[in-house]
Amino acid sequence: MPSCTLPISPEPPDWSAARQELRDLLTAAGWSAELIADAELALHELFVNAWKHGGSPAPVVVVALLADRALRTLRVSVADDSPALPEQRTRSADPYELSGRGLHLVRSLTHRFGAAPHRRGGKRVWFELDSAA
Numbered sequence: 001m002p003s004c005t006l007p008i009s010p011e012p013p014d015w016s017a018a019r020q021e022l023r024d025l026l027t028a029a030g031w032s033a034e035l036i037a038d039a040e041l042a043l044h045e046l047f048v049n050a051w052k053h054g055g056s057p058a059p060v061v062v063v064a065l066l067a068d069r070a071l072r073t074l075r076v077s078v079a080d081d082s083p084a085l086p087e088q089r090t091r092s093a094d095p096y097e098l099s100g101r102g103l104h105l106v107r108s109l110t111h112r113f114g115a116a117p118h119r120r121g122g123k124r125v126w127f128e129l130d131s132a133a
Helices: 016-028 033-052 102-109
Strands: 060-067 071-080 112-117 123-132
Touching (some): 016 033, 016 060, 033 102, 033 123, 102 112, 102 123
Antiparallel strands (some): 112 123
């Protein structure tokens, strides 16, 4: 029997639940509106990249808030189905290109950013954002 693969929708999947969970967590923890907005934008970039470049019709998002006495760290990871790690561009995209700035944006909004393969053949792209406790 021939195999059939379904095309990925031309529209990105709904990320509103992930965004709302992130917003609720950070608001309850007393994070500033500015840091919450930075976290939401960074999450959006990773989510869309997982759909667009990672071939995931429904990217998996994991949000964790870690705290010690002096610092709180938000860690967000988005998993997709592609084993290809993101390119580490040394310069930003041409200002007239329609894409290519998302990971630069994530890097500029967050304190740490990276990617790692995971066991099932895809990868997790993550960022961390710090706030004073």
